Amino acid sequence: MELLQLRYFHEVAQTQHMTNSAKRLGVAQPALTQAIRRLEGELDAKLFERVGRNIRLTPCGEALEDKVAPLLAAFDEIPSAIAQAKGQERNTVRIDVEAATTMTVDAIAAFRATVPQAAFVINQANSEARWDVRVRTEARGDAAMPDARTSEVFRERICLAVPKAQANGEPIRLADFAGAPFVCLAGTRGFRSVCDELCLKAGFAPNVVFESDSPDVVRKFIALGLGVGFWPERSWGALEGSEVVLTPIADAGFERDIVVETAKHPLGQKAAEFHAFLLEFIRRRMGGVDAQAAHRA
Incomplete structure (x- = not known):
C-alpha cells in the first residue's frame, strides 16, 4: 500500500x-x-x-x-507539528549550570524580563543532557573545552568569609585558620573541587564541619556565624549579615576560572542571544575583575 x-x-x-x-x-x-x-x-x-x-x-x-x-x-498534522517544534527550538535555551549558579540564575531572570518568549531548560552537571550554553569552573589555567565550540574565561579571586571580629583589613593566611570550622560546598560541586585542589597545593586541609550541595545553604551558614568558608569574590553576590567580612587570601594562586561555553551544534536564535547576554552580564557582575578574561575559539 x-x-x-x-x-x-x-x-x-x-x-x-x-x-x-x-x-x-x-x-x-x-x-x-x-x-x-x-x-x-x-x-x-x-x-x-x-x-x-x-x-x-x-x-x-x-x-x-x-x-x-x-x-x-x-x-x-506533521507540517504544523514540525513548524511548532522549529519555533520552540528557536526560543529554547538549554543551559548546563555547573558553577556560578547564583549569577547564572540572575542572568536568566534578567534575560527573561526583556525576552519573555524565551524558554529555558536548566540542567545541573548532567553529562547526558543536551545543552547550548554551559557555565562551569576550573582551577586557574585548566579550562579545557573538549565538548564545546567556543569558550570565554573570566578569572575571579577566591576569598575567605570570616567573622567580623577576626578581620583586620589585611589579607589572611590559611595557616591561621588551621583549626577553624569550615562551611563548604559538597565535594560534587565544581567550586568545592577547585578549593580542595588549591588547599592541597598550599599544604592546607580545612576542618569541614558543615557541607551542602547548595550554595544558598552555605551562604546562610556562614552568615549565621557557624564557620568560615571560601567565597568567590563576585559571582555569588554579597554576603548576608554585617558580622561577616569577605577577606582576601594571602596564599598565592587562590583564583578560579568561570568558563562560559557554547555547544558544538549550531545555536538556536534565543540561545545565541542569551549567550551574548550572559557574557555581558558576567562582565558587569564581575565589576572589572575580568579585565584579563581570555577568549578561546
Missing part, C-alpha cells in the same frame, strides 16, 4: 462517488478507479460495492476507513 492510494481511498470513502472524488483530487476518473482496484488487489478484499448508480463501503472498506482516517489526519 502506498500513501497516495490510501488518500485516494479515503476521499472516495468520504464522498462515496467516484466522479466527484476524481474532481476533488484533480485526477482523471479512470486513474482513480485503477488506483482503488490496485488497492483492493493488494488487500485481496472488495472495498466498495455498487448500489444503483452510486457506491458504498463494504464491511472491509469500513474497517480500512476506520484505520486510514486517523492515520491520514496524523500525517496532515
Whole structure:
C-alpha cells in the first residue's frame, strides 16, 4: 500500500462517488478507479460495492476507513507539528549550570524580563543532557573545552568569609585558620573541587564541619556565624549579615576560572542571544575583575 492510494481511498470513502472524488483530487476518473482496484488487489478484499448508480463501503472498506482516517489526519498534522517544534527550538535555551549558579540564575531572570518568549531548560552537571550554553569552573589555567565550540574565561579571586571580629583589613593566611570550622560546598560541586585542589597545593586541609550541595545553604551558614568558608569574590553576590567580612587570601594562586561555553551544534536564535547576554552580564557582575578574561575559539 502506498500513501497516495490510501488518500485516494479515503476521499472516495468520504464522498462515496467516484466522479466527484476524481474532481476533488484533480485526477482523471479512470486513474482513480485503477488506483482503488490496485488497492483492493493488494488487500485481496472488495472495498466498495455498487448500489444503483452510486457506491458504498463494504464491511472491509469500513474497517480500512476506520484505520486510514486517523492515520491520514496524523500525517496532515506533521507540517504544523514540525513548524511548532522549529519555533520552540528557536526560543529554547538549554543551559548546563555547573558553577556560578547564583549569577547564572540572575542572568536568566534578567534575560527573561526583556525576552519573555524565551524558554529555558536548566540542567545541573548532567553529562547526558543536551545543552547550548554551559557555565562551569576550573582551577586557574585548566579550562579545557573538549565538548564545546567556543569558550570565554573570566578569572575571579577566591576569598575567605570570616567573622567580623577576626578581620583586620589585611589579607589572611590559611595557616591561621588551621583549626577553624569550615562551611563548604559538597565535594560534587565544581567550586568545592577547585578549593580542595588549591588547599592541597598550599599544604592546607580545612576542618569541614558543615557541607551542602547548595550554595544558598552555605551562604546562610556562614552568615549565621557557624564557620568560615571560601567565597568567590563576585559571582555569588554579597554576603548576608554585617558580622561577616569577605577577606582576601594571602596564599598565592587562590583564583578560579568561570568558563562560559557554547555547544558544538549550531545555536538556536534565543540561545545565541542569551549567550551574548550572559557574557555581558558576567562582565558587569564581575565589576572589572575580568579585565584579563581570555577568549578561546
